[in-house]
Amino acid sequence: MTRRRVVVITHTAEIGGAEAALLKLLAELDRERFEPYAVVFAHGPLVSRLRALGIPTRVLPLGRAGAVTRTETSSLPALAGAAAGTAAFVPRLVRALRSSGAELAIANSLKAATVLAAAAPLAGLPWVWQLHDRLASDYLPARTAWAMRGLARVGPRCVVVNSEAVRTTLGRIRPERSVVAYPGLDDAGFAHPRAETFERPERPLIGILGRISATKGQREFVEAARRLAADHPGARFRIVGAALFQDGDYEHALRAEVARAGLDELIEFAGWSDDPAAAIRALDLLVHASPVPEPFGQVVVEAMAAGVPVVATDAGGVPEILDPDGSAVAVADGVRRSELGILARPGDAGALARAIRLALDDPGAAREAAARARLSALARFTAAGTARTAEGAWARALPEIGGIAH
Structure with missing residues (x-):
């Protein structure tokens, strides 16, 4: 079995629910199948936790664009400022993706997915979205929810969601392009x-x-x-x-x-x-x-x-x-x-x-x-079960080697 390198992208280094779920998943990852690398858009506790798991981690500060809140995305001036900052950041991320040696990129947040959607094609990488948010107007600003649903349809090879409730908010997406991986607990x-x-x-x-x-x-x-x-x-x-x-x-x-x-x-x-x-x-x-x-x-x-x-x-x-x-x-x-x-x-x-x-x-x-x-x-709800489901989605999204999928 060929071990494949994957790069995980997340915008925050604070440890909220999505980041805690990511840490548990990576701790259970089959290292015979996947070699993980991480890029984090800020300094903080998540970086040391990733490194403690033996995962090489690079901090690539996103700056002001990374500080825009979900609520602020409904403001046109804030959104315009974030877009400008993101556009300037994309070339840096492209270089980081290329130097990582990864074959697949994985977004672990809305902001990471937004930036990765632009950077991954330029770096020649397919990507997967680990989605922890309902893309609905009662959970996100309506403009943001609409944009994220569009991104889910055209950007990632697969969207790994954390519940059926999240999957129902994806909109018109082919069934085979989404999978539910419930966040699990370790021993x-x-x-x-x-x-x-x-x-x-x-x-x-x-x-x-x-x-x-x-x-x-x-x-x-x-x-x-x-x-x-x-x-x-x-x-x-x-x-x-x-x-x-x-x-x-x-x-x-x-x-x-x-x-x-x-x-x-x-x-x-x-x-x-x-x-x-x-x-x-x-x-x-x-x-x-x-x-x-x-x-x-x-x-x-x-x-x-x-x-x-x-x-x-x-x-x-x-x-x-x-x-x-x-x-x-x-x-x-x-x-x-x-x-x-x-x-x-x-x-x-x-x-x-x-x-x-x-x-x-x-x-x-x-x-x-x-x-x-x-x-x-x-x-x-075990972390091992979460990891096996996510690994299956990642494997299907990876490019083939010598015409044979691994």
Whole structure:
């Protein structure tokens, strides 16, 4: 078997969900088949993590164009400035691609895909898009979503998506040019599951974990906590995470809102955790509260693997995780219960409160669902399984050697 060199391209060096998924995939990559190389458009923690995996990594700063946010892409001046910066950057990336010796380029973000779409043909490379975002106007600015759908149709040889929910937003693309590779967990993600939850049902700890952002639902979580305080006075609520990228103002406003409402004793801001698995295992109930349909819902899988009961929003990729066979039943307004957890209508703090209340009022049922969910995660969401699926897509996109595909 001939080992083929591939170059992975990503615009940010901060470690968000897409970057964490990339690291897990690369850690499980079959090095007998693929020799990975990486180009990152900024300095940051991702660079050292890639190098720690033994992956040669080059930093090629994109500059101001790399700092344009998703929201700013709906602004014509910001978009024009980013386009100008990107155009100047493309020749540098072309040279980096050629010097990498790679036979295939892989984009791991929207910005990386945008730049690679121009640079890869000039470098004579086919490319694959590892897509972690829903290309829909409720998730991205409408102009950006439209442009990205067009790019998906004409640019990459294959789009590797992280859920069926993402695949449905690709638009008119041939079925054979897309594949679903659910982000999986490594062995450490399944280690040391919580043996018991609701050990002290009179003092349950309910938490939300992840980047603090309007798209992650911490505000809805705070409102649900306020509604539950009267009939579950012993319950404690914990927000684990911090703002990344351009979300600092949202976190500041959220903290001020909690203080003004006098909820400081009820809701704890625990800050960023370097060990999210341990932070999840400390909880009696994990809440996923994104008001906008998420592409996947990695924290839901992490809680399942840890044996912790889950309440999550009923949209995007989450139902594929918690209700894979579509058997969930309505149990309250805006709330459905599946064999693996409880689903709540997104953006509805009342529905979220009702879903949490169901779990608190019947801790035995929540524990049983958590046990089933852990087995389901072990069967469906491993990093090794993700890597095998992605490798298959990469292999199909590679040019043939001597007329024979490898």
